[in-house]
Amino acid sequence: MSYRIAFAGFNLESVTAVHQISTYSDFERVCYRGKEIPEKYRGTNTVAGGVLKALGATGAEMVPLFHTLLGALGPASDDAVTAYANELVQGLTGAGDLDGLVLYLHGACWAAGFEDVERYVIDRARAVMPDLPISVALDYHGNVDDRTLDGADIAVAYHHSPHIDMGQTGERAASALLRMLVTGEKPGLAVARPGIVIPSIMSATRLEPLASIIANARALEAANDCDISVMGGFAYSDSANTGMSVICLDWDGESAAREKAEVLSAQLWQAREALAHSIPVVQLEDALKAIEAEPANGLPTVLLEHADRMNDSTHILRALMSCDIGRINVPFLLDPECAAQAHAVGIGNEAYLSLGGKSAPEAGGPLDVCAKILWSGYKKYTVSGRYQQGAPVDLGLTALIEVGNIRISVVSHFAFAVDGDPFYIFDEKPEDYDVILLRSKTHFRDFYEPLAAAIHVVDTPDLGPADVRLIPFRQFDTAHAYPWRDVVQTSNTNDH
Numbered sequence: 017m018s019y020r021i022a023f024a025g026f027n028l029e030s031v032t033a034v035h036q037i038s039t040y041s042d043f044e045r046v047c048y049r050g051k052e053i054p055e056k057y058r059g060t061n062t063v064a065g066g067v068l069k070a071l072g073a074t075g076a077e078m079v080p081l082f083h084t085l086l087g088a089l090g091p092a093s094d095d096a097v098t099a100y101a102n103e104l105v106q107g108l109t110g111a112g113d114l115d116g117l118v119l120y121l122h123g124a125c126w127a128a129g130f131e132d133v134e135r136y137v138i139d140r141a142r143a144v145m146p147d148l149p150i151s152v153a154l155d156y157h158g159n160v161d162d163r164t165l166d167g168a169d170i171a172v173a174y175h176h177s178p179h180i181d182m183g184q185t186g187e188r189a190a191s192a193l194l195r196m197l198v199t200g201e202k203p204g205l206a207v208a209r210p211g212i213v214i215p216s217i218m219s220a221t222r223l224e225p226l227a228s229i230i231a232n233a234r235a236l237e238a239a240n241d242c243d244i245s246v247m248g249g250f251a252y253s254d255s256a257n258t259g260m261s262v263i264c265l266d267w268d269g270e271s272a273a274r275e276k277a278e279v280l281s282a283q284l285w286q287a288r289e290a291l292a293h294s295i296p297v298v299q300l301e302d303a304l305k306a307i308e309a310e311p312a313n314g315l316p317t318v319l320l321e322h323a324d325r326m327n328d329s330t331h332i333l334r335a336l337m338s339c340d341i342g343r344i345n346v347p348f349l350l351d352p353e354c355a356a357q358a359h360a361v362g363i364g365n366e367a368y369l370s371l372g373g374k375s376a377p378e379a380g381g382p383l384d385v386c387a388k389i390l391w392s393g394y395k396k397y398t399v400s401g402r403y404q405q406g407a408p409v410d411l412g413l414t415a416l417i418e419v420g421n422i423r424i425s426v427v428s429h430f431a432f433a434v435d436g437d438p439f440y441i442f443d444e445k446p447e448d449y450d451v452i453l454l455r456s457k458t459h460f461r462d463f464y465e466p467l468a469a470a471i472h473v474v475d476t477p478d479l480g481p482a483d484v485r486l487i488p489f490r491q492f493d494t495a496h497a498y499p500w501r502d503v504v505q506t507s508n509t510n511d512h
């Protein structure tokens with residue numbers, strides 16, 4: 017029998033404090049529908065690609081509804097959430113006989129009118145499909161609780177950050193759903209929350225002690241019939257369920273799922289202090305001094321402006337303008353105005369630009385520069401790095417400009433500079449530079465850890481601070497969570 021499995025993706029990681037709202041038309045710019053989805057994503061290391069692979073291997077048919085993945089930006093508009101939920105409901109009710117649904121959601125999408133965007137989307141599907149098996153594939157940075165997943169039968173999330181296993185996550189979501197259909201089993205699903213909020217930079221899954229706890233999850237899976245997702249959570253999205261969690265999908269039932277989730281949650285709580293401080297975060301002056309002292313070895317040093325959430329902050333770029341530390345590259349600075357100005361001036365000419373820092377007062381303000389235009393035009397490419405490998409990227413109008421010894425690619429659409437692509441698309445390579453300024457949190461590590469001479473994680477006074485106590489939470493009750501909760505009171509207990 018050939019199963020018909022509906023697929024829909026609505027995915028955004030929201031920083032609540034970012035002023036720019038992602039509207040329906042923003043989501044539509046990157047939205048694919050119907051047969052466009054297999055055309056764009058088959059064979060790619062994406063959730064849609066993984067779902068297609070798993071369904072195809074068993075002769076099951078994907079009924080593709082829509083797929084929009086906007087990346088990591090500000091809040092979604094209420095209208096956008098409602099519109100895609102409505103489209104999901106219409107798609108499900110109009111698709112004929114269905115055997116299941118795979119939903120690709122983030123877990124940390126935030127919209128002002130919703131307590132929990134992902135719970136709302138899942139519940140809307142459940143309301144019209146009371147008996148349809150629903151499987152949810154989530155981002156590792158999702159903020160979830162039991163209620164988020166109440167309407168789902170299955171939930172899995174990326175195991176890795178950098179998210180190099182997006183395809184495998186889609187396969188896990190689809191394979192578990194197919195198992196339900198083939199065997200008639202119904203797995204248990206449980207979420208445990210230790211009450212820990214860590215900044216994104218500490219959520220890289222190869223860092224200790226996180227790596228060891230995740231290894232414990234893999235060992236539990238090997239010894240049992242379950243699928244475990246240790247969730248890093250997303251500090252900058254302010255909801256009642258902000259923070260780390262553990263999702264367990266267990267074919268031995270609900271109580272087995274809860275037991276394992278609680279065991280790993282307790283391990284996270286025990287390690288909370290170390291989890292929150294797994295890598296050093298330095299001040300800019302110290303990073304620049306360290307770079308000046310580094311012997312030149314032909315490999316680039318990475319400066320990470322991690323607190324930037326809109327890819328346009330100028331805190332570090334401003335300092336680099338007056339530094340003599342070799343050739344510097346600043347990939348994918350988001351500034352559509354400057355990209356358009358540079359394009360209008362033309363290749364080979366100079367333009368006076370008010371560059372970057374416009375998204376918020378916290379972004380550092382624009383820099384007045386005289387830039388030489390090396391290239392300009394519309395840029396699209398396919399991801400070559402392992403994170404989202406094969407997925408399409410549209411930078412919109414783009415300009416490669418030069419200010420002194422600094423080369424900057426200015427783009428019109430938000431894009432992740434986490435691999436070699438920002439260089440390859442201009443026939444350059446990262447090794448051409450002494451210093452590369454990135455704004456990634458964890459994804460850059462897959463490509464740049466093996467390549468870079470050194471990585472300096474720099475804290476700047478921006479919207480994504482390393483000290484999560486600086487985040488102005490309104491929805492999340494910090495009183496019961498680390499690092500706010502009095503550590504002394506709880507040092508010997510686990511009753512949180």
Ligand SMILES: [Zn+2]
Binds near residue numbers: 155156158177
């Ligand atoms: Zn993520």
